[in-house]
Amino acid sequence: MKPPPFEYVVPDTLEEALEILAERRSEAKPLAGGQSLVPTMNFRLSEPGLLVDLRRIENLAGIRGTEDGGLEIGAMTLQADAERSPLVAERTPLLAEALPWVAHAQIRNRGTVGGSLAHADPAAELPAVALALGARVETCRAGGRSRWIDAETLWPGMFATAIEPEELLTRIRFPPAAPGSGFAFRELARRSGDFALVGVAAVVRLDEDGRCGMARITLLSVADRPLVANEGAKVLIGRIPTPAVIVEAARAVAARDVDPPSDIHASAAYRRHLCQTLTRRALTAAFDRGGDRPGHAGPRWRAGGW
DSSP states (O other): OOOOOOEEEOOSSHHHHHHHHHHHGGGEEEESSOTTHHHHHHTTSOOOSEEEEOTTOTTSOOEEEOTTSOEEEETTOBHHHHHHOHHHHHHOHHHHHHGGGSSOHHHHTTOBHHHHHHHTOTTOHHHHHHHHHTOEEEEEETTTEEEEEEHHHHOOBTTBOSOOTTOEEEEEEEOOOOTTEEEEEEEEESSTTSOEEEEEEEEEEEOTTSOEEEEEEEEESSSSSOEEOHHHHHHHTTSOOOHHHHHHHHHHIIIIIOOOOOOSSOOHHHHHHHHHHHHHHHHHHHHHHOOSSTTOOOOGGGSSOO
């Protein structure tokens, strides 16, 4: 299929783009990488009257470290560039681990980090990672006005965001990792590059005595938005993460945190089983990588066999 008729503009500056969005509001749609938007237009699932191509705008792409040890990524940064960035691997290893799971390499060569977050697909990896890491996004509107939105409140529902029609997502900021943190991402798809049947991102932190001081578990493809598994995290807090405790937390996620849908790809029961299995694997890997000093890999009994 082909998309319905639409207008197309390529502004040279951010302010020009924002003025167009302010003037045309709901009928205008920003075009970042286009790897998600264009297919939905071809299937007539999206029918914007105007596409505002952002590719000529300077300073919307780039990867920078922040003074506090965090990371800032411009919205137009290609997913492939973030995937290959040593700075991303150093400061946000969870993001680095998840990026190779995003579709195919050809898609990541054109798709953008900000475009994925703004598209708000509940089966996408990057929103779940941003939620797990406590990221924030900056949006701008005409007149130089801007605001920051926490990932917690960015996605109110399927393919929906808290970004207003006249606003443009311009950058994403990831906070620094706390000492002793460990990260892991796990996903299962029918074929490499397909949308995940279930995906899990885990961030944990061990205290000096080896107990879990913080746990953050997020899932994708199980709800109408990326989901935080609070019940599973509660099982871990204050406890030594033995294999039995990790299994208990994974069971809590599957039993109390999720109510997955059934579709042509997988039944709800199978997705619930995947939630438990992938959560167990992600938590095991995250605790392996956590510790109270850089490079600490955790007690050897936690590694392998999962």
